Amino acid sequence: MIRNVIIDCDTGLDDAVALLLAIRSPELNVKGITCVNGNVGLDKVINNTLRVVEHSGMNIPVYAGARTALIPDTSKEDASAVHGKDGLGGIPFPDPTSSCEAQHAVDYIVETIMNAEEPIDWITLGPLTNAALALLKEPRISKNVRMLTMMAGGVNAGNVTEVAEFNVFADPEAARVIYNSRMPMTMVPLDPLWNGGFLTVENIQKIEGACQNPWCEMASRIFNRTEKLVEEMGRNPVNGVGTVSPPDLLAVAVAIDPEIAVMFESYVDLETRGEFTRGMTVLDRREYYRKEDRPNKNKVKIAVSARQEKYADLVLNTWIRS
Numbered sequence: 394m395i396r397n398v399i400i401d402c403d404t405g406l407d408d409a410v411a412l413l414l415a416i417r418s419p420e421l422n423v424k425g426i427t428c429v430n431g432n433v434g435l436d437k438v439i440n441n442t443l444r445v446v447e448h449s450g451m452n453i454p455v456y457a458g459a460r461t462a463l464i465p466d467t468s469k470e471d472a473s474a475v476h477g478k479d480g481l482g483g484i485p486f487p488d489p490t491s492s493c494e495a496q497h498a499v500d501y502i503v504e505t506i507m508n509a510e511e512p513i514d515w516i517t518l519g520p521l522t523n524a525a526l527a528l529l530k531e532p533r534i535s536k537n538v539r540m541l542t543m544m545a546g547g548v549n550a551g552n553v554t555e556v557a558e559f560n561v562f563a564d565p566e567a568a569r570v571i572y573n574s575r576m577p578m579t580m581v582p583l584d585p586l587w588n589g590g591f592l593t594v595e596n597i598q599k600i601e602g603a604c605q606n607p608w609c610e611m612a613s614r615i616f617n618r619t620e621k622l623v624e625e626m627g628r629n630p631v632n633g634v635g636t637v638s639p640p641d642l643l644a645v646a647v648a649i650d651p652e653i654a655v656m657f658e659s660y661v662d663l664e665t666r667g668e669f670t671r672g673m674t675v676l677d678r679r680e681y682y683r684k685e686d687r688p689n690k691n692k693v694k695i696a697v698s699a700r701q702e703k704y705a706d707l708v709l710n711t712w713i714r715s
């Protein structure tokens with residue numbers, strides 16, 4: 394059965410390939426894409442998202458959302474060191490010919506979830522600002538979400554700080570609103586990227602070989618740029634030279650097929666204050682003495698590792714056969 398889905402993103406390099414996977418997937422019907430301030434500022438995010446949609450071969454409406462975190466913090470840096478100033482690594486993709494819809498992203502999210510005949514899938518690939526605003530505006534949306542799959546958090550480590558992952562760190566208060574909700578949630582943290590959640594050199598070559606498709610052409614250029622950026626930043630190519638591990642791509646793959654990940658369930662709290670730990674996803678591991686569930690809290694499904702071949706098969710089959 395084809396599942397309806399809405400996606401919230403802050404389009405940088407990994408959001409771009411993640412959107413291309415979702416849009417080309419025969420298992421998902423992407424109804425709309427909402428943009429949030431994150432990797433780069435909102436206007437660049439919108440511009441990048443439109444460019445991605447135009448490479449996807451499909452027509453998907455794009456909506457503009459929050460321009461800042463719930464509590465704006467101008468001392469914070471965006472992620473342009475990782476994604477380039479424009480958010481797409483400076484790759485000269487043509488300017489978009491389309492523009493975003495007039496409706497605000499938060500209103501679109503509320504309206505679409507409330508009007509869905511069956512509980513709808515929701516994927517977030519950026520800071521959770523739009524998602525939190527939608528939930529605060531209309532708490533009943535939590536009852537009509539089949540699964541919220543988020544690229545968010547870290548179990549054993551963060552990336553912006555020792556313990557905080559970028560999407561959560563960019564708006565910890567918004568993340569807290571979402572983690573404290575009773576929505577069914579799957580969290581794809583950083584951890585599986587170092588444990589199976591990557592594409593090999595051979596995988597990327599196959600995608601390059603299908604460059605007659607505009608989505609494969611865009612994905613190949615992004616993977617090549619990502620690989621060079623890892624080198625330019627002097628980062629350790631954890632999974633081997635020439636491999637890529639875009640976090641958002643894995644999150645979409647897990648939303649399509651949860652069997653791609655090995656998961657466990659835990660209560661997760663969100664740290665908004667600590668001296669070293671603001672933006673940390675705090676797992677409650679006290680299962681050894683707990684007999685009863687925690688009141689007012691749902692367990693979150695957490696991906697800890699990925700099945701690399703299954704993951705690569707999904708990406709390649711979706712892009713090359715579609």
Ligand SMILES: [Ca+2]
Binds near residue numbers: 431
């Ligand atoms: Ca993202």
